[in-house]
């Protein structure tokens with residue numbers, strides 16, 4: 001097998017290919033996407049922190065200067081929303097946007113949310129156990145982070161069912177070489193989501209609540225700190241990033257435990273292992289397999305020259321199995337103490353929600369371990385089509 005992010009077999013098990021890449025071609029050109037694949041932990045980690053690269057190049061160059069075509073006009077509504085969020089901009093705009101919301105996501109602020117997260121997780125798991133099980137992803141993994149981030153932002157309960165489909169459709173654009181149909185779907189979702197948030201922000205401005213959208217709407221009102229477009233971009237990003245990966249860590253994580261029954265037994269026997277287990281599940285089967293960066297100035301990686309104007313694909317899933325960094329990397333070890341995995345990224349775009357994600361995962365895995373101590377798999381799950389955002393379609397279990 002070779003690197004093929006569109007192949008279901010590769011998506012199901014990319015790790016042997018990564019192994020070969022790390023050993024033989026740690027920096028290699030991938031013709032179908034025109035990107036340089038970066039496979040080693042040291043290189044991925046260094047490039048994430050290297051300011052000669054960026055999530056975008058539009059702050060220093062035009063599409064023409066980078067030899068790229070203009071975005072097709074029909075994609076305008078999509079890019080207006082996405083490029084107004086902090087993840088797709090670089091300093092100084094990034095610094096300003098991140099500062100505006102970072103206060104809400106400090107470890108201390110999110111620690112205060114723990115009782116609420118624990119209550120929601122407990123209720124979801126109670127109902128799940130009462131039904132004797134079902135699809136762990138649809139019934140526990142998804143509703144927990146969606147509810148938490150929707151409550152933080154102040155999305156009314158009646159509208160929350162809209163978030164997950166909008167997010168999934170938008171994320172379709174992040175996969176490698178998305179189909180024209182996927183592009184149109186993403187554009188439509190971005191437009192609908194944006195219209196919805198503009199309306200919600202206006203309502204909150206008139207009648208503020210104790211939530212992040214109200215707070216941001218008031219900041220936007222004050223003038224130079226936040227435009228309405230940035231407000232929408234920020235909320236879309238928080239709502240999407242605030243649940244997509246957490247859902248997949250939960251699903252992939254339990255699937256990893258079922259595939260490693262001895263480790264599941266260790267964890268069941270000692271719930272004190274939960275903190276290290278969660279970090280290990282995020283490392284062993286990485287939910288976000290790859291992130292891209294544009295090369296803004298010529299660089300050299302492992303002796304390979306990579307010129308300005310090209311794109312690198314940082315293989316997180318490969319970095320997280322690098323034997324230079326992790327002892328016995330293919331082994332799932334729920335008590336692994338030294339675990340500098342790269343699943344939350346590094347550098348200026350390091351995941352803003354990492355403290356919140358850790359609390360959500362601790363509470364949902366904890367509740368399932370306590371309340372469903374003999375939970376078992378019913379059928380082998382299948383992987384969804386995504387490679388970059390990689391998760392199971394469903395996970396059928398009985399409690």
Ligand code: HEM
Pocket residue numbers: 055086087088098145149237238241242243245246249287288291292342343344345346348349350351352353354356357
């Ligand atoms: C286990 C779950 C999660 C994982 C694995 C994850 C992973 C990541 C990664 C890898 C990045 C950086 C992407 C890059 O450098 O290109 C990122 C950024 C981000 N994440 Fe998360 N994330 C998770 C949960 C969350 C949650 C719960 C939130 C809640 C708000 C969140 C909000 C964000 C935001 C706002 C950014 C952009 C930060 C910036 O550009 O400065 N994430 N996440």
